[in-house]
Amino acid sequence: MFKIPISALVLIHTADLQVLIMERADKKGFWQSVTGSLEYGETPEQAAIREVFEETGLDATQYQLQDWQVANRYEIYPHWRYRYAPAVTSNLEHLFALELPKKLAITLAPDEHVQYVWVDWREAAQRVFSWTNVDALKRLGERHQLSL
Secondary structure (H helix, E strand, O other): OOEOOEEEEEEEEEOOOEEEEEEEOOOOOOEEOEEEEOOOOOOHHHHHHHHHHHHHOOOHHHOEEEEEEEEEEEEOOHHHHHHEOOOOOEEEEEEEEEEEOOOOOOOOOOOOEEEEEEEEHHHHHHHEOOHHHHHHHHHHHHHHHHHO
């Protein structure tokens, strides 16, 4: 069955904007936040909660999950298009943030990620590979500045 070309991206962070990023198992050097496609019948928020649990072992319902009501459309990298129906070339990614009380230990899904780090949002924005992840991290920094 083909993947749905709609996904959720979740920035997991602390109040002082330490952000969790993980290195992909299938692409060495590709760092990212939690992200994943919706399953059939699932809302973006449900996907965000499920993906956080699958990729980190964290229960997002126990923390402050925010739907930023932002979605970015991007071109699916050619090397990942086989996962989608023929002629599907773009994905719509919904943005969420999950604030934790402190940096927590993460349980990685070994088939998805090989390592994780907690870094300042600015460093995270320099290390992640997708422009939508960079955009989300910059939005996180801007939101924090506005709340000061």
